[in-house]
Amino acid sequence: MAVVRDDVMPVRSSDDIVRVRQEVRARAIEIGLSLVDQTKIVTAASELARNTLDYGGGGTTRLEVVQDGGRRGIRLTFEDKGPGIADVELALKDGYTSGKGLGLGLSGARRLSNEFFIESKPGEGTRVTIVRWK
Amino acid sequence: MDRIPILKMGDALLITIQVDMHDRLALALEEDLTAKIAATKAKGVLIDISSLEIVDSFIGRMLDNIAAVSRMLDADTVVVGMRPAVAITLVELGLSLTGVKTALNVERGMLMIQNRLRGLGDFSGRRS
Numbered sequence: 412m413a414v415v416r417d418d419v420m421p422v423r424s425s426d427d428i429v430r431v432r433q434e435v436r437a438r439a440i441e442i443g444l445s446l447v448d449q450t451k452i453v454t455a456a457s458e459l460a461r462n463t464l465d466y467g468g469g470g471t472t473r474l475e476v477v478q479d480g481g482r483r484g485i486r487l488t489f490e491d492k493g494p495g496i497a498d499v500e501l502a503l504k505d506g507y508t509s510g511k512g513l514g515l516g517l518s519g520a521r522r523l524s525n526e527f528f529i530e531s532k533p534g535e536g537t538r539v540t541i542v543r544w545k
Numbered sequence: 546m547d548r549i550p551i552l553k554m555g556d557a558l559l560i561t562i563q564v565d566m567h568d569r570l571a572l573a574l575e576e577d578l579t580a581k582i583a584a585t586k587a588k589g590v591l592i593d594i595s596s597l598e599i600v601d602s603f604i605g606r607m608l609d610n611i612a613a614v615s616r617m618l619d620a621d622t623v624v625v626g627m628r629p630a631v632a633i634t635l636v637e638l639g640l641s642l643t644g645v646k647t648a649l650n651v652e653r654g655m656l657m658i659q660n661r662l663r664g665l666g667d668f669s670g671r672r673s
């Protein structure tokens with residue numbers, strides 16, 4: 412899989428989340444995603460960037476345009492050096508929140524993406540990667 | 546800080562969400578709206594989201610909260626103008642917005658509120 416374009420954005424404030432959404436939208440249009448697929452990936456990005464900020468204490472979002480054979484996609488990586496997630500399986504359950512959320516961010520982002528990976532270590536941080544293919 | 550304007554329209558309040566909402570703005574809106582419902586004794590709240598390109602769980606929760614608080618103050622909330630792509634995405638996200646009534650546009654939303662005020666219909670969310 413080749414990386415066609417690669418950008419890293421900070422996620423330190425709610426303004427940054429807005430900027431991440433706008434940038435993901437721009438990339439999604441660039442690779443020709445349908446309006447519904449654009450909306451799905453931007454919504455997933457909004458959820459995951461918010462987790463990076465709210466639970467991870469801030470971090471980064473990496474936006475990559477990737478190419479695999481003839482198809483293009485967007486790969487987004489949300490990374491923080493926050494407290495990590497002790498029980499990832501529990502965190503992925505619909506409705507589970509340790510805060511005041513709806514508990515749909517991780518599970519929803521997984522449904523809205525074609526590929527979903529999560530790595531988290533208590534005390535070290537969390538990295539969530541999603542891919543949406545054209 | 547920016548505020549989202551709340552307009553009075555007959556017995557209802559109309560809020561048009563036009564910007565990509567920041568968290569602070571969403572929280573300020575909840576506060577402003579509650580105060581305004583109390584002050585105007587409005588019986589309905591229309592929230593026009595036709596400009597919103599996405600609704601995530603944060604905005605979804607805000608809409609739910611507004612509906613819950615409005616209900617306590619005897620006003621009904623109707624969310625109007627949701628884009629089709631947003632509706633499809635919300636379902637997949639898992640957000641059902643059960644506490645919120647929806648209508649295609651402001652006119653239909655207004656009609657829902659008026660019907661309920663006149664005791665017509667049960668405000669069931671059926672399209673009038």
Ligand SMILES: Nc1ncnc2c1ncn2[C@@H]1O[C@H](COP(=O)(O)OP(=O)(O)O)[C@@H](O)[C@H]1O
Pocket residue numbers: 458462463466467491493494495496502503507508509510511512513514515516517518537602
């Ligand atoms: N980056 C993160 N760092 C630490 N914990 C996280 C992170 N992302 C998610 N979590 C944990 O997973 C839970 C579920 O997340 P999510 O599905 O987005 O729901 P919500 O944000 O509504 O709580 C969070 O409540 C939190 O405990």
Ligand SMILES: [Mg+2]
Pocket residue numbers: 458461462512515516517
């Ligand atoms: Mg979340």
